[in-house]
Amino acid sequence: MDGKRNQTIRRILKYIARYRGRAILSILLAAVSVAATLYIPILIGQGVDQIIGAEAVEFKKLLQILKKIGILTILIAILQWLKNHINNQVTYYVAEDIRVQAFAQLQKLPSGYLDSHPSGDIVSRIITDTDQFSEGLLMGFTQLFTGVMTIGGTLLFMLGIHPIITAVVVAVTPLSFFVARFIAKKTFSMFQHQSRTRGEMTSFTDEMIGNLKVVKAFSQEKEAGERFEKLNENLAGYSMKATFFSSIVNPSTRFVNSIVYAAVGVIGALLAIRGAITVGQLTSFLNYANQYTKPFNEISGVVTELQNSLVSAERVFALIDEPTIPEEKETIRELENVEGYVDLEHVSFSYTPERPLIQDLNLHVKPGQRIAIVGPTGCGKSTLINLLMRFYDVDEGEIRLDGIRQDELTRNSVRASFGMVLQETWLKSATVWENIAYGRPNASREEIIKAAKEAYCDGFINRLPNGYDTVLGEDGSILSQGQKQLLCIARVMLCLPPMLILDEATSSIDTRTELKIQNAFAHMMEGRTSFVVAHRLSTIQEADQILVMKDGAIIEQGNHRELLERKGFYADLYHAQFVKS
Structure with a gap:
């Protein structure tokens, strides 16, 4: 299953590669935005150190620091808006390409495939599954890259303040990965069942709408309703299980992150008492500890959406990969001036x-x-x-x-x-x-x-x-x-x-x-x-x-x-x- 999933990811990356210019620009904007965001705690720490001493508040320096924070905040807002706009473009262009390719593939499929597959399921793959895929891809663009950059940047800033506290943070953090990975495996199979059942339900609904008069003529409303309820019940069951497993990711990682924050606070306070770090540095470190753990919560949510997105992408790619009508030979002829033999x-x-x-x-x-x-x-x-x-x-x-x-x-x-x-x-x-x-x-x-x-x-x-x-x-x-x-x-x-x-x-x-x-x-x-x-x-x-x-x-x-x-x-x-x- 992992091999198939990795193959799906590689195919998605090939689609994204068509818009590599926008994707690279989005990554650069995310990098600058993250760097600016991570520099603000340094300024906050410096500001705290300017007001620590009794009757020794440096208002002039404090004002300069506040101006820098204000400018960075405005810059971050502009960069994030541009990044989100570019991410939307890349995501919807990729979804458009996949949908166009899927529909073009539909024109090339042999009649036997169309005769043996419900039209509602084919429609579900081209429309619903592509939408599900694009939503997961957009979330991945918006939060995944930014989260990874935030984690890496935060580590560098924390190392610059105090390596020992940074080591404590890094030592506890892998717990979040283990928790998220364990739950992600559970959710993937549930999302597979959910997507498949959704296709069956779309097919059945399309069939009933197109032949409702026949259903009524033979008084089969009750049987049709029971069949729909059964499909709906299965879909609700798989959706509830997928939602349950995915919903416990965030609380679990938050629990681990709270442990990290508490450890930083206790160890940092002891070091501040001994004079190893200033109160401002401790304030910066606590901010970094919070920023460092926050992306893990976001990434855990993104992983859940990506699971659903990958399942949907696999269904669309399965349609695209169906054997088509053999290509016509180069020596093929046009039938012209037809006599009628x-x-x-x-x-x-x-x-x-x-x-x-x-x-x-x-x-x-x-x-x-x-x-x-x-x-x-x-x-x-x-x-x-x-x-x-x-x-x-x-x-x-x-x-x-x-x-x-x-x-x-x-x-x-x-x-x-x-x-x-x-x-x-x-x-x-x-x-x-x-x-x-x-x-x-x-x-x-x-x-x-x-x-x-x-x-x-x-x-x-x-x-x-x-x-x-x-x-x-x-x-x-x-x-x-x-x-x-x-x-x-x-x-x-x-x-x-x-x-x-x-x-x-x-x-x-x-x-x-x-x-x-x-x-x-x-x-x-x-x-x-x-x-x-x-x-x-x-x-x-x-x-x-x-x-x-x-x-x-x-x-x-x-x-x-x-x-x-x-x-x-x-x-x-x-x-x-x-x-x-």
């Missing part, structure tokens, strides 16, 4: 090795053909689409587009060649026209309106408060599911790529509008290779080829009339939907 030869694929899905799949599609894909749930229809779009790479075999192996083409050019409308709609928080223009940000207003009319959504858009300039909430919350799907269709119609994928694209649209959309699709698909995934067989009867899939394989292939004449699996599906028993 699609060939799958002996393709095999499975999401997990122990559960084979697609096995030895062969398919040859000519330009302009409409290919319909039907079959029972889980047969591999959507998986085939994922492979065509190269969201996943095949395990065996090859996919060729216009005769070129898919892995010899850039992913962006492959995906740009397909226009895809899925059953699941996605709209971003932006205006209506920005959502339609998502694939073509430079499209003109006229082109956007034309695409909306072809998708039969111009009517309801104009009825919105600000028409095309209406800002949609998260995932188009002010629209019905059917309206959101029409906007997604308009988005593809605006791009008009050379090949199309329609995965249950009209599943949320009423029958009357569906007939209009089918006509629009028919116009859009003219001359374009198209793949249509459908459960309603009425929407694919005009397809050039219908692929009937079962258990990851194409078991029947032909047009609608041919498949009915064979009286096979497709015919059974068709009669189950349209023929009354």
Whole structure:
């Protein structure tokens, strides 16, 4: 665990190194501030010595000393303000860099990672854990360096006054380190559990908010509440334990520090009585003893925060270190002037090795053909689409587009060649026209309106408060599911790529509008290779080829009339939907 922790610290230092100029300036300001702060007790001691004798108060010297103390106090305040300002800059720049890198990593992760990890936990790592990390880092910058410098500087000043008393202070001080280290080991594991449980709770909350209607529809409010209470109870338990162990650090170190202060007072008083030191020097020494022990209390608090910060940093770094999609080869090509040939030869694929899905799949599609894909749930229809779009790479075999192996083409050019409308709609928080223009940000207003009319959504858009300039909430919350799907269709119609994928694209649209959309699709698909995934067989009867899939394989292939004449699996599906028993 210590090795992993040290590795995390080294990574953090590399991020800080990008702002080494500010970091060095902060350290220099801290050094000057500490030196000025530690010089003040010397002046106080000198001032005390000026008023010790009976009727021998040196008012002139005392006034000069007070002026020096006043100037140093103002200087220290300015230096600390500048130091804190620079520390804030470094901390938040580092947090920004880590968050940007984590989000950029998210774009490079394979689809398998996103499918197997809760979105709430990923959000928690990028947002919450990065915030926790930055808070600990800021405290470390603000107090840790200053505390260490204060301890070192105080020792030097005390040695200059009296080495023997200094030796007593140093001899007792290690007790604080032992106490803090013992408790820090206990808190680290608790903070690990706390951070992990916080991620689970964020994920569960995100899941419930996004599907609250389903929870209510199935009367699962009680079960959801019990699950939330369990997570909340676990989080509270780990947090209480972490807080308990961390809270006893400060009192423990304060107890040790009080022993140090008392020892200095007693020994110093005995030496002052013998004339070995002056009363002013004893006053300075007591101030130094207090200043020497105070950073130990602050550092003990910082150590607790750093424990939490390191755990959070480890979670973010774990996301950043996840294996990404392999880099594309230098010899990679762009798919240009697409004709629409699609060939799958002996393709095999499975999401997990122990559960084979697609096995030895062969398919040859000519330009302009409409290919319909039907079959029972889980047969591999959507998986085939994922492979065509190269969201996943095949395990065996090859996919060729216009005769070129898919892995010899850039992913962006492959995906740009397909226009895809899925059953699941996605709209971003932006205006209506920005959502339609998502694939073509430079499209003109006229082109956007034309695409909306072809998708039969111009009517309801104009009825919105600000028409095309209406800002949609998260995932188009002010629209019905059917309206959101029409906007997604308009988005593809605006791009008009050379090949199309329609995965249950009209599943949320009423029958009357569906007939209009089918006509629009028919116009859009003219001359374009198209793949249509459908459960309603009425929407694919005009397809050039219908692929009937079962258990990851194409078991029947032909047009609608041919498949009915064979009286096979497709015919059974068709009669189950349209023929009354």
